Amino acid sequence: LTAPDSMSAPLPSCVTDPLGAVASAFDAAIGSGDTAPDQDGDWGIKATLQEALDRPGVMEQIPEINAVGVDNVRPGQLVRFRCMVQDMYNPEYYVGAYKDRSTGGRWRTTKFTERISGGNSVNTGESQPDDSAERVIWERRVLYCVPIPGESSWVRRLDGAVASAPPPTPLKTHEGPAGTSTKRSRSDKDNGENSCDDARHTVDLAEYDDDDDEIARDDEDMVAKILAAAGEPKGAAAPEKAVDEKAASSNPVAKHPRADHATCPPASIVPEAAESMDESLNLPLGAADVADGLPRACPAIVKVYESEDALPVKLNDVLELVGVLQIEPTLSDVAVSNDDDPQQAAMAAAAAAVNGDPATSGAAGLAAAFADFMMDEDRAHNPPTSVVPRFHAFIARTSSARTFAVLPTRPNPRPTHADEGAIEAPAEIRTALIQHLAVPLGGDVLAAEYVLAAIVSRVHTRTDSLALGKLSVTLMGVPEGGDLPRNLAAAIADIAPYVAHLPLSIAGLNARSWTPKKDYGVNRLRSGPLQLAPGTVAILDETALTSGQLRETGVRNVQALKQLVQLQELEYDFQYHQMRMPVDLPVVVLTSAKQGDSVVQGGECRVPLRMVKDTRVAEPLDPVMAKTMRRFVARAWGSDHSISEKAGKEIESEMVAARQGERKATEQEFHRWLTIARLCALSSGETDLTVKHWKHAMECERKTEERLRLM
DSSP states (O other): OOOOHHHHSOOOHHHHOHHHHHHHHHHHHHTTOSSOOOSOOOTTHHHHHHHHHTSTTTGGGSOBHHHHOGGGOOTTOEEEEEEEEEEEOOOEEEEEEEEEGGGTSEEEEOTTOSSSOSSSSSSOOOOOOOTTSOEEEEEEEEEEEEOOTTBOHHHHHHHHHHSOOOOOOOSOTTBOSTTOBOOOOHHHHHTTTTGGGGOOOOTTOOOOOHHHHHHHHHHHHHHHHHHHHTTOOTTOSSOOOOOOHHHHHHOTTOOOOOOTTOOOOOOOOOTTOSSOHHHHTTOTTOSOOOOTTOOOOOOEEEEEOSOTTTSOOOTTOEEEEEEEEEOOGGGOOOOOOSOOHHHHHHHHHHHHHHTTOTTTOHHHHHHHHHHHHTTSHHHHHSOOTTTSOEEEEEEEEEEOTTHHHHOTTOOSOOSSSSOSSOOSSHHHHHHHHHHHHHTTTTTOHHHHHHHHHHHTOOOOEEOSSOEETOOOEEEESOOTTSSHHHHHHHHHHHHSSBEEEEEOOHHHHHHSOSSOEEETTTTEEEOOTTOOOTTOEEEEEOTTOOOOOOOHHHHHHHHHHHHHHHHSEEEEEOSSOEEEEEOOOOEEEEOSOSSSOOSSOOOSEEEEOOOSSOOOOOOOOOHHHHHHHHHHHHHHHHOOOEEOHHHHHHHHHHHHHHHTSSSOOOHHHHHHHHHHHHHHHHTTTOOEEOHHHHHHHHHHHHHHHHHHHHO
8 A cells, every 4th residue: 555645745853853842942942041941831842743743644653552562662752642541640840941061051851751851861961960950840740541441452453554563662771681681780870871871850859869769770670570470571561361260250350252353352350369460550441352463552651731721631531642652761760768678578479479389379479469569659659661651741632432433543622523424324334233233142133223222322411310311221131151241242342442341240249349449558549340431331241140148349339330320420439438420331231130130220221132043253344334333333422413393292292192191101211212212313323303213212112111021
């Protein structure tokens, strides 16, 4: 394939060398004068970069870090990061500018970097200012961001296709081949060679001596050794977990095998460990399976330079970032004591795991080692960059989990989530979607239609007690212990960008909180499987649930699931108080129950499953049809609806008749009927709710009622 002329044209310098552009803009604005910069600013670099990104073909050449892999990102390269805000740290104060005496007193800036150096922050030869150097302190916001949980692999492939990965040039310059380290010795530092390699600033303005500098690098190497002990090269983003098959079948966040093209990443947890590596990294669903050569996604600590007024951000928001990724040995700036006990304990646990100690062997021991390392607040907030890199955002905007699937490379916000332009043959596309979803459901077209309605549903209005627009569907009579849940999750992930398949079990519900919980010991928000981005399709799988006793944690988790289904809210545990957070997660519940004894109750629609054939994995979609179906679903999810005056009067008359019939319809039923009719219109590619859509919705409800009577 030949690249378009716009993509083959030379890229602007602010794209090819963003940190150099920052240094040049700062020099042009400040010059060599003696006056310190009076206030923080970007010196026009954001506007220049935005203008460059708006040019045709430029945005497409900027790689997304989790699509190409962080190890393939060149030092100082401009990259994108698609992520969810998992936690929000306190603002960070840093040395934003200082007077470099080695250059005759010229002012330098450290903005958009972690190290005190100008231009490209890697090996520039510039020294760290001494204590007497003039400096200016600025402030930046710090967010802990994770790859969007449940991301379908086709989304990352889409990003990887538009920006091919550069030649591998890992930033972990302190790490050599497996089992070796290129960390410099003390004698090297004493010789004063390559002093710029050790130049760094501290966000709390504390001055560290050489011993503390060594401790920071020891932390980095110690974590790398823990990861290497698990069979990973030093600096790997996250180790593979050996998950016991028996534990996986009963754990709500256990990995499940699936077909090659299935793209719903299930949740993951290390069994028999107080805290797994994924939990230490606060990945809500654990590390997703790596499909077909895709790099393993990793979290990042994001430094944002826009104010709260300019960029309002809250927990679980989806962010689209353009900036610079930094992974360097001296960035683990942690105020640790000289007491080596925590390190020794962690290394002892890792050694026991590697040596096969029955008490701490395998993945559980390795997870315990890393968890011990992260039990210190400073370490928890400043983990080694080989595990959690730092991302400095030049441009940031909040977005939607569904927007990326439709417009993954657009730099500018859009007024709606829906793509522009008319949809050709919407009836055929809707039929193809229903047929695709019916395959794992054993050919049940009615159940597939309800699942499609749930996928495109979203909360459009909230009142004190209602979340209007939501639609949760419970499929009853699902065969126990079969492949239907995984097959359905894979089929949904083929057309929706984010899907969370959550198997329920007594052990899993008792194991830990499924909702976020504040840990004041390390001042972090501990994640849970239900901390998901808005628009993520949640599949609650009860088919493997067996009899047992729920403990206090399990009872709270079941209550949280009911609250999610009924109110689209979750309670976050801040220890001293509970805070209800609004969410927007389409829910599909799968249960083997044939009556009303489902664990997760309160959903709008209960649909008995009628399979006419065995469940199977849906056939891989044709690329052109797959793109069309995904755009169709995204547009339906993001569109608003309207009701004409004529249709409104006819629908109102039918509601009045239903209210006066033998079985008087309730207000809750009216809400459900209108919601289904609205979703029927949107899933047909239309925004006008007509009498036709109302009658089709009522026919679906009639068939469902008939099935319920025959159960």
